[in-house]
Amino acid sequence: MSLFRKKRLFTLLIGIIVLVALIGFSLRDRSELSTVEQFVNDTIGWIQNAISAPVKYVANIVENIDDIRDTYDENQLLREKLAQYKGLIYEAQEIKEENQELRGLLDKADSIRSYNPIHATVTARSPEHWIEQVTINKGDIDGVEVNMAVITADGMVGKIQSVSKATSTVQLLSGFDEFNRISATISREDEGDDIFGLIEEYDEETDSLLFRIIEESDQDLKEGELVVSSGMGGVFPAGLPIGTVKEVVPDQYGLTRTALVKPAANMYEINNVVVVDRKLDGEEGDQE
Amino acid sequence: MRRLFLPLILLLLVVLEGVALDILPSNLIDGDLMITPHWVLMFLVLVAIFYDSEETYHSILYAMVFGLLIDIAYTGILGVYMFTYGGVIYIIHGLRNMLHSNIYTILLFGIMGVAAADFIINIIFYVIGIMDALWMDYLMYRLIPSILANSLFVLLFYPLFAKRLAKWREQLS
Numbered sequence: 001m002s003l004f005r006k007k008r009l010f011t012l013l014i015g016i017i018v019l020v021a022l023i024g025f026s027l028r029d030r031s032e033l034s035t036v037e038q039f040v041n042d043t044i045g046w047i048q049n050a051i052s053a054p055v056k057y058v059a060n061i062v063e064n065i066d067d068i069r070d071t072y073d074e075n076q077l078l079r080e081k082l083a084q085y086k087g088l089i090y091e092a093q094e095i096k097e098e099n100q101e102l103r104g105l106l107d108k109a110d111s112i113r114s115y116n117p118i119h120a121t122v123t124a125r126s127p128e129h130w131i132e133q134v135t136i137n138k139g140d141i142d143g144v145e146v147n148m149a150v151i152t153a154d155g156m157v158g159k160i161q162s163v164s165k166a167t168s169t170v171q172l173l174s175g176f177d178e179f180n181r182i183s184a185t186i187s188r189e190d191e192g193d194d195i196f197g198l199i200e201e202y203d204e205e206t207d208s209l210l211f212r213i214i215e216e217s218d219q220d221l222k223e224g225e226l227v228v229s230s231g232m233g234g235v236f237p238a239g240l241p242i243g244t245v246k247e248v249v250p251d252q253y254g255l256t257r258t259a260l261v262k263p264a265a266n267m268y269e270i271n272n273v274v275v276v277d278r279k280l281d282g283e284e285g286d287q288e
Numbered sequence: 289m290r291r292l293f294l295p296l297i298l299l300l301l302v303v304l305e306g307v308a309l310d311i312l313p314s315n316l317i318d319g320d321l322m323i324t325p326h327w328v329l330m331f332l333v334l335v336a337i338f339y340d341s342e343e344t345y346h347s348i349l350y351a352m353v354f355g356l357l358i359d360i361a362y363t364g365i366l367g368v369y370m371f372t373y374g375g376v377i378y379i380i381h382g383l384r385n386m387l388h389s390n391i392y393t394i395l396l397f398g399i400m401g402v403a404a405a406d407f408i409i410n411i412i413f414y415v416i417g418i419m420d421a422l423w424m425d426y427l428m429y430r431l432i433p434s435i436l437a438n439s440l441f442v443l444l445f446y447p448l449f450a451k452r453l454a455k456w457r458e459q460l461s
Contacts, residue, residue, distance in 0.1 A: 015371060015374070015375070016371075018367065018371075019367045019368075019370075019371040021367075022366040022367030022370075023365060023366065023367050023368065023412075023416065025366065026359075026364060026365045026366045026367070027365065027416065036360075037360050040357060040360045040361060041360065041361060044302065044303055044306075044357070044361045047299070047300075047303045048303050048306055048307060051303060051304070051307055052307050055307055123306075123307075124303075124306030124307055124361075124362075125306060125309045126306070126362040126363060127305045127306060127308065127309060127324055127325050127362060128324065128362055128363050128409075129322045129324065129430070130413055130418045130419045131362070131363050131364070131365075131418065133362075133364070135306065135361075161364070162364065169364070204420075204421075
């Protein structure tokens with residue numbers, strides 16, 4: 001232990017070398033975590049699982065009491081909406097059946113829309129704010145793989161960043177940078193009016209995703225239009241809602257336009273998520 | 289058995305840091321304020337002052353081990369917390385004899401520790417390119433709230449563990 005005292009400078013230098021080496025090692029583009037990291041992640045994830053369940057239970061009770069106050073008003077509103085939806089459900093069912101029949105005729109079972117859902121619960125969130133990631137309680141064993149999309153009932157929240165045996169970490173949309181693009185589209189009634197583009201990164205200042213429009217349409221983009229994934233990137237299935245258009249701005253050269261997209265899902269209150277395992281495999285090594 | 293107490297408490301704190309943000313009401317996280325829990329560091333300050341003697345360096349060893357655990361579990365960038373926590377606790381360990389150990393000095397050391405650790409971590413993240421906020425914003429929205437929240441934590445932990453840690457030291461030596 002006298003090493004700490006007598007050779008301070010020496011220790012400090014070694015420490016800095018180790019630090020730089022470790023950072024270099026972890027920033028390298030690696031597809032798999034080392035065994036040690038997987039083990040630590042699983043162990044901590046296991047304890048978090050045990051702890052987060054009762055904690056969430058208590059937090060839920062408090063929330064529920066809050067909710068009860070608004071229940072009556074909400075109930076009235078929902079009843080009205082429900083009546084409208086009944087018709088829609090019937091229609092959707094008809095269309096689904098017809099779709100299936102037609103698919104059967106064409107002998108084409110899987111589309112880029114279909115996926116296997118893997119249900120998971122969020123057990124922890126990184127306390128470091130610059131790193132927007134949460135831990136979920138499903139991993140390699142359950143079939144989770146790197147780069148799969150993660151959604152909630154509202155829409156997309158992120159993608160799988162790394163996988164351990166029984167847990168995995170999700171990179172949230174709010175932590176997306178230029179290395180994780182999503183090919184997205186705004187779907188219109190007329191086939192020719194669709195708008196295609198790429199979700200490029202998350203903009204901290206405006207709290208929105210930047211949607212760079214590649215293929216414009218004659219019809220102008222309006223506020224509040226829904227942006228969904230297009231499935232053309234090869235990793236995410238088509239039709240996952242991403243967010244709504246907030247504002248359209250021209251880029252600095254005035255050649256293309258960028259839409260600011262407000263994410264559909266709340267990035268801060270995520271409890272239950274679905275990991276989306278796309279049935280149709282994209283090309284190998286395709287980065288979305 | 290008693291030797292296991294410290295690592296177990298620290299492990300529990302590492303785990304709780306991840307769950308902590310879920311407990312807080314979301315408008316607190318949603319807004320501009322960003323509070324980073326440094327509970328492990330706060331507890332290690334207590335360990336450095338009450339459990340370690342001049343000749344023992346348990347706190348520094350624990351700081352590095354559990355810093356590494358935080359790195360693996362929460363950031364994925366190894367070495368940042370390990371190096372920072374190790375360094376900060378080493379300095380506090382060196383300073384421990386300058387002041388009497390009572391609640392005010394602990395609070396002072398805690399505030400100094402959080403400020404130094406958070407600052408170093410952010411410098412490293414800034415150099416790597418993960419953090420890209422203005423330094424003024426960082427100071428107002430992150431550093432000061434973090435310091436306040438963590439010193440609250442020290443005030444909570446001091447009465448619980450100060451005596452106990454001193455007792456454990458007696459029993460082991």
